[in-house]
Structures are given as C-alpha cells and as structure tokens.
Amino acid sequence: MKEKIAFIGMGIMGAPMxxxxxxxxxxxxxxxxxxxKAQAILEAGAAWADTxxxxxxxxxxxxxxxxxxxxxxxxxxxxxxxxETARKGAVCIDMSTISPEATQEMAAALKKKGVQLLDxxxxxxxxxxxxxxxxxxxxxxxxxxxxxxxILETMGKTVTYCGPVGYGQMTKLANQVMVxxxxxxxxxxxxxxxxxxxxxxxxxxxxxxxxxxxxxxKVLGAKILAGDMKPAFRVDLQIKDLRLVMDFAKKxxxxxxxxxxxxxxxxxxxxxxxxxxxTQALMDVIRQLNRPKExxxxx
Amino acid sequence: MKEKIAFIGMGIMGAPMxxxxxxxxxxxxxxxxxxxKAQAILEAGAAWADTxxxxxxxxxxxxxxxxxxxxxxxxxxxxxxxxETARKGAVCIDMSTISPEATQEMAAALKKKGVQLLDxxxxxxxxxxxxxxxxxxxxxxxxxxxxxxxILETMGKTVTYCGPVGYGQMTKLANQVMVxxxxxxxxxxxxxxxxxxxxxxxxxxxxxxxxxxxxxxKVLGAKILAGDMKPAFRVDLQIKDLRLVMDFAKKxxxxxxxxxxxxxxxxxxxxxxxxxxxTQALMDVIRQLNRPKExxxxx
Numbered sequence: 251m252k253e254k255i256a257f258i259g260m261g262i263m264g265a266p267m268x269x270x271x272x273x274x275x276x277x278x279x280x281x282x283x284x285x286x287k288a289q290a291i292l293e294a295g296a297a298w299a300d301t302x303x304x305x306x307x308x309x310x311x312x313x314x315x316x317x318x319x320x321x322x323x324x325x326x327x328x329x330x331x332x333x334e335t336a337r338k339g340a341v342c343i344d345m346s347t348i349s350p351e352a353t354q355e356m357a358a359a360l361k362k363k364g365v366q367l368l369d370x371x372x373x374x375x376x377x378x379x380x381x382x383x384x385x386x387x388x389x390x391x392x393x394x395x396x397x398x399x400x401i402l403e404t405m406g407k408t409v410t411y412c413g414p415v416g417y418g419q420m421t422k423l424a425n426q427v428m429v430x431x432x433x434x435x436x437x438x439x440x441x442x443x444x445x446x447x448x449x450x451x452x453x454x455x456x457x458x459x460x461x462x463x464x465x466x467x468k469v470l471g472a473k474i475l476a477g478d479m480k481p482a483f484r485v486d487l488q489i490k491d492l493r494l495v496m497d498f499a500k501k502x503x504x505x506x507x508x509x510x511x512x513x514x515x516x517x518x519x520x521x522x523x524x525x526x527x528x529t530q531a532l533m534d535v536i537r538q539l540n541r542p543k544e545x546x547x548x549x
Numbered sequence: 550m551k552e553k554i555a556f557i558g559m560g561i562m563g564a565p566m567x568x569x570x571x572x573x574x575x576x577x578x579x580x581x582x583x584x585x586k587a588q589a590i591l592e593a594g595a596a597w598a599d600t601x602x603x604x605x606x607x608x609x610x611x612x613x614x615x616x617x618x619x620x621x622x623x624x625x626x627x628x629x630x631x632x633e634t635a636r637k638g639a640v641c642i643d644m645s646t647i648s649p650e651a652t653q654e655m656a657a658a659l660k661k662k663g664v665q666l667l668d669x670x671x672x673x674x675x676x677x678x679x680x681x682x683x684x685x686x687x688x689x690x691x692x693x694x695x696x697x698x699x700i701l702e703t704m705g706k707t708v709t710y711c712g713p714v715g716y717g718q719m720t721k722l723a724n725q726v727m728v729x730x731x732x733x734x735x736x737x738x739x740x741x742x743x744x745x746x747x748x749x750x751x752x753x754x755x756x757x758x759x760x761x762x763x764x765x766x767k768v769l770g771a772k773i774l775a776g777d778m779k780p781a782f783r784v785d786l787q788i789k790d791l792r793l794v795m796d797f798a799k800k801x802x803x804x805x806x807x808x809x810x811x812x813x814x815x816x817x818x819x820x821x822x823x824x825x826x827x828t829q830a831l832m833d834v835i836r837q838l839n840r841p842k843e844x845x846x847x848x
Contacts, residue, residue: 350745373759385759410755413748420745424752428738428761434807435730435763442794443723445803446649448716453723456709460672460684462727464734464763495741504744505838507814508733511806539804 252276253401256309258302258325258332259346260287263372264315266379267345267405271313272296274404281305301330311398312342318490319348326356326367338364341394343402345386347371347491350416350423350498357390357415366394369415370402371422375482383407387425389418423498426491430512432466433488437515437532439467440474445540450475470530479527486525489516551575552609552700557601557624557631558645559586562671563614565678566644566704570612571595573703580604600629610697611641617789618647625655625666637663640693642701644685646670646790649715649722649797656689656714665693668714669701670721674781682706686724688717722797725790729811731765732787736814736831738766739773744839749774769829778826785824788815 252275257268260282268291272278278296280288281304292298299305302325306312312332314325322344326332332342342365344353350369357367368390378384384406388395395411402409412421439462443453454471457463469482492513499506515535524531551574556567559581567590571577577595579587580603591597598604601624605611611631613624621643625631631641641664643652649668656666667689677683683705687694694710701708711720738761742752753770756762768781791812798805814834823830 373761375760385755387755408755408758410751412751412755417747420747421742421752421755424738424742424745424747425756425759425761427741428734428756428763428766431730431734431737431807432761432763434733435727438730438805438807439723439727442726442798442801442803442805443720445801446719446723446797448719448723449712452709452711453720456684456686456707456711456720457724457727459707460724461674461764462672462724462731464727464731464765465760466763467727498745499741502741502744503839504741504835506737506741506835507838508730508737508807508810511810515806536803536805539806540802 253310254308255279255401256281256299256305256312257315258282258305258313259315260291261315261317262376263379265291266376267315267384268296269294270382270405271401276401276404279305279309302326302332303330303334306332306340307335309336310340311401312336312340313345314342315345317346317487319352319494322346322348323352323356327359333360333363333365336360336363336365340365341398342367343370343398344368345370345372347422347494348419349494350419351501353389353419354416366391367415368394368398369418371418372406373422373425374406379405386410387412387418387421389413389420390415420498423491423495427495427506427509429466430488430492430509432464433470433529433532434508434512435462435464436467436471436474436530437536440471441533441536470528473528473530474533479531481526481528483529484525485516485519485527485529485531488529489513489520489525492516553607554578554700555580555598555604555608555611556614557581557604557612558614559590560614560616561675562678564590565675566614566683567595568593569681569704570700575700575703578604578608601625601631602629602633605631605639606634608635609639610700611635611639612644613641614644616645616786618651621645621647622651622655626658632659632662632664635659635662635664639664640697641666642669642697643667644669644671646721646793647718648793649718650800652688652718653715665690666714667693667697668717670717671705672721672724673705678704685709686711686717686720688712688719689714719797722790722794726794726805726808728765729787729791729808731763732769732828732831733807733811734761734763735766735770735773735829736835739770740832740835769827772827772829773832778830780825780827782828783824784815784818784826784828784830787828788812788819788824791815
C-alpha cells in the first residue's frame with residue numbers, strides 16, 4: 251500500500267512536485283501558508299490541513315518544500331509544527347535548500363521523537379519539477395533513503411544518496427558554487443563580446459561549441475541574446491543559496507573568493523530592485539561597471 | 550591545384566596542424582625556431598626553410614602558429630620576416646592567440662605589400678589539432694576567408710567567420726573569459742566539496758548531471774578526481790591569454806572583476822613554479838587559501 255504523504259509548501263517547486271505524487275496515486279494532504287496556492291491540488295483530490303501539525307497527524311511521510319532555513323524550522327519544530335503530531339517511525343523529507351548544520355540539528359530533535367529526517371534538496375528548476383525530471387541529492391540514513399526512494403523517483407529522474415544527514419544540502423551547495431561561476435562566465439564573456447562589437451549570435455554559437463560550454467551558457471546565454479530576463483532561477487533565491495554557501499564555507503574554513511565576488515555583484519542587482527529577475531541579469535551588473543569613473547566600481 | 554603553404558611554428562599545436570595539411574596533399578614548407586621540432590614533418594615530406602622569409606618566398610599561403618604577440622610580429626614583420634619575400638596576393642593566416650589590436654596593425658603593414666592577413670585562432674587543444682577537430686575563429690576579408698576555407702577545414706571541424714581583421718582574436722578572448730570561469734567553478738566547487746567531506750565521485754556525478762555542467766567540469770573535474778595535473782592547457786598559456794583579455798578589456802573600458810581575480814590566482818600558481826601544470830591546478834590555489842592566518846589570503 252502506498253504511504254500516506256503530507257506535503258507542506260505549494261511554491262513554484264512544491265506545487266508541481268505534489269501534483270506528481272498525487273498522479274502516482276499517493277494519498278496526499280497538503281498545507282501551505284497561502285491557501286489559495288493549494289487550490290489546484292485540492293481540486294485534483296488532495297486533502298487540506300490547517301497547520302503542519304494537522305497535515306502530519308496521520309502521515310507516513312512528511313515532505314517540506316519551503317524557502318529558507320527558518321521556514322523549515324518553523325514548519326517542523328515550531329508551534330503547530332510537524333513534531334507535535336508526527337508518529338514514531340514517520341519520515342520527514344526536507345526538499346528545500348537550507349543550512350546543512352540546521353538540518354543536522356533538526357534531525358537530532360526529530361530523532362528524539364522517533365522521526366527520521368532526510369535532506370533532499372533538488373536541482374532542475376520549475377520545468378524539472380513539472381516534468382518529474384529533478385535531480386535530488388539526499389542525506390540521512392541509507393536505510394530510510396531506500397525506503398522512500400520510490401517516492402523521490404516520482405518527483406525526480408536522478409536520485410542520489412550523498413551521505414549522512416546534511417550531506418544532501420552540502421552537495422547542493424557545492425552545486426550552487428559551480429553554477430554561479432558558470433553564470434559569471436556568460437555575464438563577463440558576453441559583456442566582453444558585446445563591448446568589443448562582436449556579433450553576439452556568432453559568439454554564442456562558437457563558444458557553445460567548444461571548451462567554454464556550460465549548461466548556463468546554453469540556456470541563459472540564449473535568454474540574454476533574446477533580451478529575456480524572466481527567471482529560470484531568481485536573483486533573490488540565488489543570493490539566499492550563496493549566503494548558505496558562504497556561511498558553511500566559513501564554518502569549514504574554506505575561502506571562496508570567486509563565489510564571494512559573484513554574490514556581491516548579485517546583491518547590487520537586488521539593491522536595484524531586480525531580485526525577481528532571472529540570474530542572467532548578472533550580465534547587467536557587469537555592463538554597469540563600464541561607466542563614467544565617478545559612478546563605477548573599479549575592477 | 551593546391552596552394553603552396555608555408556607553415557611557421559612547430560609547437561604542440563602547429564606540428565599536428567601542419568601534418569594534417571601535408572596529409573591532405575598541400576605542398577608544405579616549414580620553419581620553426583628549433584629545427585629538431587620539425588624533424589617528424591620533414592621526414593613526412595615537408596621542405597625546410599631557414600627563415601620565415603625563405604619559407605614565404607614561393608608560398609601562396611603563409612600560416613603562423615606561435616605563442617605570443619611579439620613572436621608573430623617578429624615572424625611576419627621582423628628581420629628575415631615574411632614581409633620581406635611574400636608575393637603580392639599571398640595570404641597570411643595567423644593561428645596564434647594574440648592581441649587583436651596588434652593583429653590589426655600587422656594587417657595594415659602587410660596590406661601595403663599586397664598581402665592579406667587573416668587572424669584565425671583556434672580552440673580544442675592538442676587533441677583537437679591532432680584529430681583535425683579544432684574550432685577556428687576567423688577575422689579578416691570575407692572574400693579571402695572563403696578562398697582559404699578549404700585549408701582551414703583541413704585543420705578544424707568548426708570554421709567560423711567572425712568579422713573584420715582582429716575579430717577572430719576578440720572572439721577567442723571572449724571564449725577564454727568564459728573558459729576561466731568554468732575552471733573557477735570546479736576549483737571552488739570541488740574544494741568546497743572536499744573540505745566539507747563529501748564523496749568526490751558522487752559530487753562530480755551529481756553536478757555533471759545538472760545545471761552546474763560545463764565542459765571544464767567534465768574534463769578537468771575528472772582529472773582532479775584522478776589526481777592528474779598534466780596539462781590539457783598550461784597555466785602559463787592561460788595567464789598569457791588572460792593578459793591579452795585584460796589588456797583588451799581595458800582598451801574597450803569593460804571591467805571584468807571575475808576574470809581579474811582568476812588571473813591573480815593563476816599567477817600565484819605560476820609563482821609557485823607550476824606554470825607547466827594544467828589549468829585544473831587552480832584547485833590547489835583555492836585549497837591553499839584554507840591555511841593558518843599568517844600565510845593565507847583573506848577572501
């Protein structure tokens with residue numbers, strides 16, 4: 251028999267992920283801060299819960315997919331939180347991208363109640379969530395992971411066990427370190443080409459065809475050429491992830507000067523009110539550096 | 550009838566490129582500073598010339614593939630240089646990676662003698678040169694480009710016309726801007742993973758499978774996992790290319806803070822005597838940042 255699932259968080263990622271669970275026949279109860287965001291899935295047959303505690307009451311598996319560390323802490327451990335009602339033997343799967351250390355602390359708190367926590371952050375964006383093609387990076391008990399693997403495979407194409415609790419988050423953060431550099435590669439590379447007066451399509455085709463190739467160049471470079479700043483991933487969420495990176499990097503004493511620089515440049519974009527643009531907007535920050543002396547940052 | 554070709558520069562790129570021309574039946578005369586480096590191609594049937602001027606005397610097309618701007622200037626315009634003997638209507642193709650501005654100046658000097666210059670820097674490394682799979686970025690007269698296209702296609706798989714003289718070099722430099730960021734992505738991303746205690750193969754597999762993917766991650770990341778610092782591209786040549794980038798970026802007033810940072814980190818590696826290592830050695834510079842306070846750079 252399929253596990254009863256509670257799903258908390260109906261954002262642009264959570265909503266389609268929950269839909270895929272429902273389609274696969276899992277009995278589903280949902281909760282999210284703004285009930286209107288759950289309307290589609292309620293119409294599709296999910297049950298509604300007024301609080302995380304109510305959602306978790308009869309669940310075998312509780313999935314959280316919210317924004318940041320404090321959101322997960324509130325949902326799992328706060329007032330009317332999952333911990334108040336989760337039964338012994340239940341499994342929590344947190345699919346948000348949050349702090350690895352906070353994850354480990356929450357796992358310890360839940361364990362006292364006999365509840366296992368897996369961290370399972372995802373990569374692949376909204377399209378990946380809709381098409382159930384997410385990459386899911388999982389930390390926690392290997393045994394528990396194997397137990398819930400079919401549930402994860404309902405939402406993702408590549409489900410990878412990364413190690414003990416928190417290791418899914420660490421892997422996601424390493425991934426985000428790499429991603430931001432590939433975004434920097436198009437921001438600086440295409441700005442250089444543009445300012446040099448090169449034909450942008452030719453430059454894109456040539457660089458995509460060789461050693462400079464990256465997923466970001468292909469996808470976000472094409473958006474830049476089309477003048478499209480709509481988000482595949484939002485600037486403000488990228489900044490949130492890079493803050494998690496820099497906090498953890500500090501903890502493990504690993505300076506990351508390039509990531510730090512990229513984050514500062516993204517923060518400029520955010521200060522300009524462009525937090526909801528896609529990360530390809532980083533190109534505009536590099537464009538702006540090229541300005542009269544009094545208003546520009548030396549580089 | 551096939552054009553008579555003079556090929557100057559028998560380095561790790563030039564030698565296999567010249568071999569491919571010879572194999573395709575082009576009558577070939579070669580010159581290089583160290584004659585022993587030409588031994589293989591002389592045995593394969595090429596003629597030897599003692600100077601660039603002697604090589605160019607009867608050539609329809611003169612190809613140069615040397616290291617840096619001053620080398621090309623010396624070969625083309627210096628004493629016993631190509632300009633002394635090149636006949637009116639001859640075409641020079643410079644396949645080195647050098648300054649776009651110096652290229653334009655040399656083109657002007659050669660034009661006075663009725664000689665056309667195309668800049669045609671390449672990407673694809675030694676393997677690409679050997680297997681005739683280079684990406685070639687060409688600047689200069691479109692008409693001249695079309696005339697010599699079959700020659701270029703003997704050495705490369707993707708031959709792209711980028712614009713007037715110098716535009717091949719500018720495109721190559723834009724390419725190098727992007728490449729260095731993807732190398733930074735593995736240096737910082739894999740260092741973060743390593744320091745966090747993640748399983749490196751799992752991290753590599755997961756990041757290669759998603760939004761963090763880059764050609765550098767795939768190729769150089771695999772070398773790092775194998776502890777292999779042998780060059781696909783040497784640190785000292787990468788620094789040379791990034792100096793060309795920064796010089797040209799200054800000329801067009803386009804600050805590139807990330808590229809500048811990466812170059813400074815590569816220069817540290819060079820100061821440590823590692824100029825002949827592959828660019829994946831950048832990971833070691835990031836590793837070194839994580840050291841006792843007195844000896845480390847804050848980031």
